[in-house]
Amino acid sequence: MQKRLVFASLLATAVTFSSCTAEANTAENAPETEQREEEKPATDIAVPNFSEDSAYQYVVRQCEFGPRVPNTDAHEQCAAYLSQQLAAFGAEVTKQAFITTAFDGTELKATNIIGTFYPEKSERIILFSHWDSRPFCDQGAPQDIQKAVMGANDGASGVAILLEIARILKSNEPNVGVDIVLLDVEDYGDARGAAESWCLGSQYWAKQPHYKTKPQYGILLDMVGAPSPSFGIDITSQQLAQSVASKVWNTAHSLGYQQFKNEISGQLIDDHVFVNMITGIPTIDIIDYSQERGFPATWHTTHDTPENISKETLGMVGKVVTKVIFSE
Secondary structure (H helix, E strand, O other): OOOOEOOOOOOOOOOOOOHHHHHOOOHHHOOOOOOOHHHOOOOOOOOOOOOHHHHHHHHHHHHHOOOOOOOOHHHHHHHHHHHHHHHHOOOEEEEEEEEEEOOOOOEEEEEEEEEEEOOOOOOEEEEEEEOOOOOOOOOOOHHHOOOOOOOHHHHHHHHHHHHHHHHHHHHOOOOOEEEEEEEOOOOOOOOOOOHHHOOHHHHHHHHOOOOOOOOOEEEEEEOOOOOOOOEEEEHHHHHHOHHHHHHHHHHHHHOOOOOEEEEEEEOEOOHHHHHHHHHOOOEEEEEOEEOOOEOOOOOOOOOOOHHHOOHHHHHHHHHHHHHHHHOO
């Protein structure tokens, strides 16, 4: 995804920006995470083991299909694989098929893939990641612009973590129900155009969500597999889902993961923006971005491939999300 810094246009109807928000774009003015029960030692909580090796193999398997660009065979084949995997792990699977139009006028056949675990539970949380690949390597060498991005990090990494969590949920029942939503057409946006040209799958899902019981909160994973990550808190997560950000970042710190930074990383356009604004489900984004470095070096290039994925980073994020789920 382009995930450009934008400061008011999209969120103006939901958020009032002030000088305090602008000042918060520094580490020293970042909001401190809540020092409440989320941070207390949870020695009595049994948290299942998250396997980084297993998660990495899910990255590899997705990439074996090739770039998952809508209207391609790789996209169709991977959709079938993801649906089959969620079903094999015991989820009730819903495929939300739709046709949408990209910024360049291309009609795209798209599918949001939804796995519902423990549907009888009234208290629920929801996990998101996008599974499509960008059709252009617009951040790489000029000769590669028309090549599709493999999307090992930008797409497959978040999906891989959610598949490993799905595997865990098959044999470990949490106190809450869990919905896993794999969103399509996140990355077919206009690099110089409107924010609404991105995240078409989440916009579609948010206008016709699958659930009967509204989830209490959501967590989005995007670009969560690169070495030496920096997970700051973006403005949407801070302003529209602050309690969720506190819960997740406190959990990360309880596990010793200082890569989760108590600092504002900027305003990013990602799927959680539309989930928050359209459904009102407070949803945060765990995404590798810092104002000093930007996105990982492989972003939107031909180098976004499995050999540039860190098992350690997959394990870090996966263990944080797993602990959040089983601490409820």
